Amino acid sequence: MFLASRPGPDAHVLDAARRAGVEHVVLVSSITVQTRPHLGPAGENLVVERLLKESGTAWTILRPTQFASNARMP
Known part of the structure; x- marks a missing residue:
């Protein structure tokens, strides 16, 4: 599972993923x-x-x- 998270329901999402049999989580931090x-x-x-x-x-x-930066936004 690919997780681009924000605080809040992340614990619930991870618990549901585990119960659903998700074997690997990739987190964007x-x-x-x-x-x-x-x-x-x-x-x-x-x-x-x-x-x-x-x-x-x-x-x-x-x-x-830097690739995730918005430094060059107009």
């Missing part, structure tokens, strides 16, 4: 979990990462950097 953990969104991503790691399901966490 953010590099700020490591580089700027004091920022609000980084903390939110960290919570979801922890939920995934504790879910009992195989997981991969992607932490995109």
